[in-house]
Amino acid sequence: MDRLRTPEDRFAGLPGWPYAPRFHERPDGLRLHYIDEGPRDAARTWLCLHGQPTWSYLYRRMIPVFLAAGDRVVAPDFAGFGRSDKPTDDAVYTFDFHRQTILDLVEALDLRDIVLVVQDWGGLIGLTLPMAATDRYRSLLVMNTTLATGDAPLSKGFLDWRAFSNSRPDMDVAALMRRACPHLTPEEAAAYGAPFPDATYKAGVRRFPNLVPDRPDAPGAALSREARSFWRERWTGRSLMAIGMQDPVLGPPVMRALHADINGCPPPLEIAAGGHFLQEWGEPIAREAVKGL
Structure with missing residues (x-):
């Protein structure tokens, strides 16, 4: 498959992001980026999944809390986002493609x-x-997401979001994040735009809203119904929900x-000032999660 790889110098000196990049390569050669911090034999491993149009950088306010508790943190970038490879053909990006890529990473790292930890598309997948x-x-730990x-x-x-996204094939990710999270510094907002030098790198960003299952026979819909039954009937683990109350x-x-x-x-925890990208208000959420999960 044809793919782009964001130049590494675009990730130099990002504020609040001292973590070494790691890469998992699929059999087809596509490279998936993730960070892997903390002891490998930790009692807990926090698997942090981001959404659209962000990347694992979104978790930088929560990761230090998890690490301070002595835990391990694995935070991947979905294909098409962050430091991961970016297929140029929009058709490559499917629900099953994204899901299988994360399942393969969990298996490859033998995470236990x-x-x-999910939000937005991190939850749908x-x-x-x-x-x-x-x-x-x-x-x-579930934040501002859904099962479609x-x-x-x-x-x-x-x-409304899907219509907005579809009208902007070259979405200004940094500007979007500044509007959604007014407390961001200019440097932090720019970090969200770092993976995308131009519109050719944004196929994954464009595709995600259009992959949300919106009819019973849509790709991913049956799997999501199976997941709904799982969470209703088979889940016995601990859970914590946090809601960004300002999310439209x-x-x-x-x-x-x-x-x-x-x-x-x-x-659920209700974060009064929190918006859609709730990880940007995430430090107190992480502290509650460390105590209860």
Whole structure:
């Protein structure tokens, strides 16, 4: 497959990001970036999955809390994002392609005692992972995401976001993050744009909103319904939900519906000032998660 690889110098000196890059190579040669910090024999491994149009940098306020607890943190970049390779053909990006790539990484690293940490597309994909290997997962931390099962209408907030994204094939990621997270410094906002020198690198960004299953026979819909049943009926691990109350896309109504689908999930943390990219308000969430998961 044709792919692009963001020049490494674009990732030099990113604020709050001292972590060494690591790479997992698929059999087809596509290279997936991840960070892997903390002791390999830690009691917990936090598997942190980002969404669109971000990358693992989104977790930089939470990772230090997990590491200070003596735990391991693995935070990959989905294909098309961050330091991962970026296929240029939009058609490469499918629900199954993204899911299988993360499943393969979990297997390759033989991750155990996983605390699954998800938000946005990190949840649409990530919430389908544990049923494939239930013995690997111990806990869940879920933030501003959903399971798109194709048998319920998508929220107006998401539909508006999809229309916005589709109207901007060369989305200014840094500017978007500045608007969504007003507390970001210019350097932090620029770090979100670092993976994308120009529009040719943004096929993955463009595709994600259009992959959300929106009908019962859409790719990923049946798998998401199976995941919904898993979380309702088979999940026995600990869970914590945090809701960014200012999120117009996957905010309180969507999250409360998801909360009802997670067996044994306690009342959610409500982050009053938090927006869609809730990890940017994530340090206190991480502290609660370390205590309870």
